[in-house]
Amino acid sequence: MSHDGVGPRAVVRAVAFLTAGVLAVPALAGCGSDDEVSKPLAGQDIAPAARERIADGGTLRWAVDAVPETLNTFQADADATTTRVAQAVLPSMYRTDADGRPQRDADYLESAKVVDTEPKQVVLYKLSQQAVWSDGREIGAADFAAQWRALSGRDSAYWTARNAGYDRIEKVERGADDLEVKVTFAxxxxxxRSLFSPLYPKDVMGTADSFNDGARRALKVTxxxxxxxKVDRKAKDVVLTRNPRWWGEPAKLDKIVLHAVSxxxxxxxxxDGTVDVADVDPxxxxxxxxxxxxxxxxARTKGTTARTEGATARAKDATARGLADIRLHKSLEPAYTQLALNGAKDPLADERVRRAIARALDRKELARLVLKPLGLPAEPVGSHLALPxxxxxxxxxxxxxxQDTAEAQALLADAGWVRGGPLKKAKGEKAAGAEEDGEKKDEEKGEKGEKGEKGEKKDGKKKDSGDGDDGTYTVGEDDKGRQESARADGEQRGPGHDGDARHLAQDGKQYAEGQLRPGGAPGAYAPKGTAAPGKAAAGPLAKDGKPLTLRFVVPSGAGSRTLRDVAERISRMLDRVGIGTDIRKVPDDSYFKDHIASGxxxxxxxxxxxxxxxxxxxxxxxxxxxPAADGSLNVEQNYTRVGTDQVDQLFDQALTTLDEDEERELVRKADSRIWAAAASVPLFQRPQLMAVRKTVVNVGAFGFGTPVYEDMGFLRKGATAGAAGASPSASGSASAR
Incomplete structure (x- = not known):
């Protein structure tokens, strides 16, 4: 899993749901009719070419993050490279198309359908007559049964990362002949359709020892x-070669070398030609x-523009000259970036504070910040569970x-957070340095006027060290009446965020010098020359003597620049409603293990x-x-530690129904309740930037689609690729996917 949390589906969610009572939640939104069909915001960009235009042979060198620790996608330390290997060398009954929908892979599967629902659900698979393992043995029921037993969760000797779906199977047996597999669900x-993709041979799944260790460094049968x-850790390579027993369209390439490059x-x-394909940063x-x-x-004219001059200067160095032979392919990944709020302890255990943070964010601005400079659709994501x-x-x-600044402030006031509240001194220490500094600045305002306002930004870096994690979190009341409650407490609120200020933030500025200044009402901006607010309204939000300052963790690596830019922009948005942030940069290799997963x-x-x-x-x-048996809290992958009985119930219902329309509506209802809990805020779909040598085709930004490895290759001399963003080759192999 990368620092930003995207991993292969086979690893768990990239991977792993009684009603406690009637809860007041907002009316469900966004659950459109069955006839509504959304479209991907960006299509594939892979330099498509028909197979007859592709040369036979050649070695494609593909940059990856690391040589994988395991080649078994069902183990906890599997990563994106593990998945890439599995896609190229193992069967999958279903693969995803360019629209993110599962499609039967005709190279392995002639048909699959539910043949009984009463008394139990039964699925009958009919396998391709040509489908064989590399040792010559037919793919059949024994392989399906071995994978079910290994992943069912019934035998703890198997070190599996997930068993979702397999734990619902009652038995797997041979059908009318060796090419039929009958799966009965308890x-x-x-x-x-998510099961048996990828499918490992019984040689791997048959025993716990072969599952745990046998497929970590090698896959002898594919x-x-x-x-x-071979897997060469010294050379940092995973070498894939053409399979002579492959019955489908033969691979155009002789080899694919997955080479680890930082x-x-x-x-x-x-x-310099070390690699031909690489996922790159902006x-x-x-x-x-x-x-x-x-x-x-x-040289049409001398110098032309400054940009052209700069580009020409860059082209003079060897790297720039080499990069001129590389084409950039752009799309959007089937993944989204979110802001996660840890609800295990105060102040974020209070749903009102979480909702205030969410209402303070301008998600459209954040999407534009990341995607607009890349020429990609800059639309915020509206779901936790699916993408357009x-x-x-x-x-x-x-x-x-x-986004509503005034409503965010009302929620915070309702939760007891007030501007300029008294701050407690730590035992044996002075008051929090940033707050003390802010007070001094306030005092200086009477003498120095405008100079004092800069101190208000330093909300204080002291953190609430309170802890607690009992796993009992539910969606609370809706927002109705909070504004009236806040007004009853005497709070004055401005008219909301100012559009001009938002545009200034897009340019990376806190405020225009002297043109927009914090005014007397939280969330409002007053013209230049407006008198500074009174001391009672100054300073950070505080409650029980503590400032509202949140620890914002971001990775520090060179490839995480975008996340840090987004964090800075979010910090400014929260500052407008009085929430301070303490941004902490931590090493990429410890980001998830030591911070996210551990809370x-x-x-x-x-x-x-x-x-x-x-x-x-x-x-x-x-x-x-x-709570787990040992007293710890089992959060699975719910790192925000916020959940509800209603969401669990909706997931359970969605997993049980065999009506696809009903399943879709249940998933949408679950998403609405996840939004209401405000523990995670989807921001934008991740950009997918693939750098590919210009002579390489059917490789690039795949979007939702599963790559077709046998169609990858180098153009024949004199041949040209199709239009960027068009469909993959029209060969039988590609169309089967």
Missing amino acids: RPYADW AGPFRVD RSRRATALA ADAERITLAARAKGTT GQPAYADGSGALGA QFDLALYSWPATAFPATDARPVYAKPA
Whole structure:
């Protein structure tokens, strides 16, 4: 799993849901009719080419983050490279298309359907007559049964990361012949298409020893267009070679070498030919764009523009010249970045504070910050469980409400947080330094006028060290009446956020010098020259002697620049409503383990994938935490530690129904209630930036679609690729997906 939390679906959600009473939640929003079909915001961009245009042979060198610790996607330390290997060398009964929908893979599966529902659900798989493992044995019921037993959760000797779906199977048996597999479920399971993808041979799944250790460093038996030749940790390579027993369209490439290259070195590796394909960061994407522009620039006029001059200067160095042979492919990943709020302890255990934070965010501005400079659709994500283009997608953010500074302030006032409240001194210490500094600045205002306002930004870096984590969190009351309550307490509120100030924030400025200044009402902006507010309204929000300052954890690595920029922008938005943030940069390799998973944060940014099976894959991310037998709290993947009985129940219902329309509506209802709990706020779909050598085709920004490895290759001499963003090749192999 990367620092931003995106991992392969097979690893758990990238991977793992009784009503306690009637809760007051806002009316459900975004649950459109069955006829509504959303479209992906961005399509595939893979330089498509028909197979006859592709040369036979060649080695494609593909940059990855690391040589995987395991080749078994069902183990906890599997990563994105593990999944990439599995896609190329193992069977999958279903793969996703460009719209994020599961499609039968005809190379392995002739048909699959539910043949009985009473008394129990039965699915009958009919396998391809040509489908064989690399050792010549037919793919059959024995492999399905071995994978079910290994992943069912019934035998603790298997070190599995997940058993979702497999734990609902009662038995797996041979059908009418060796090519039929009959799977009987003990409980109905809506997402049965998610199973047996990938499918490992019984050689791997048959015993706990072979599962735990046998497939970590090698896969001796495979069944895809490629096979695993070797894993060379010294050279940092995973070498895949063409499978001679593959029965589908033969792979065009001789080899695919997955080579570990750090993010900071990828531009150099692309330029010098070390790799042909690499996922790159926005900074390297810009270098590639400038290099291509500079190569095509002629000296029409002296210097032309400053931008052209800069591009030409860059082209003079060797790296820039090498990058001129690279093409940038752009799309959106099937994953979104969210702001996570840790509800395990105060002040975020209070739902009103969480909702205030969410209402303070301008999600459209954050999407523009990240996506607009890349030329990608800058739309905020409206669902925790699906993305535009997927059947379950609907904008459920109305359950929480749009950005509203005044309402955010009212929620905070209702929770007892007031401006300029007295702050307690720590034992044996002076008052919190930032607050003390702010008070001095306030005193100086009477003598120095405008100079004093700068001190107000330092809300104080003292953190609430309170702890507590009992796993009992429910959606609270709606917002109705909070504004009236706040007014009764005598709070004065401004008219809301100012549009001009928002645009200034987009330019990376706190305020225009002397043109917009904090006025007397929280959330409002007064013209230049307005008198400073009275001391009672100054300073950070405080309650019980403590300032409202939150620990905001972000990764420090070179590839995390975008997350840090987003964190800074969020910090400014929260500052407008009186919430202070203490941004802490931590090493990438400890970001998840030592901070997110362990709960050592108040606010954090990381990403989740949106899969074709949200009821299965998203359930552990939003399940209500429950006490474990040893007294600890079992949070599964719910790192915000906020959950509700209603959400759990809706997931359970969605997993049980075999009516696809009903399942979709239940998923949408669950999403609306997740929005209402305000423990995680989806921000934007992640950009997908793939740098690919110009002679390489059917490789790039795949979006939702599963790559077709046998169609990848180098253009024949004199051939050209199709239009960028078009469909993959029309070969039988590609169309089967």
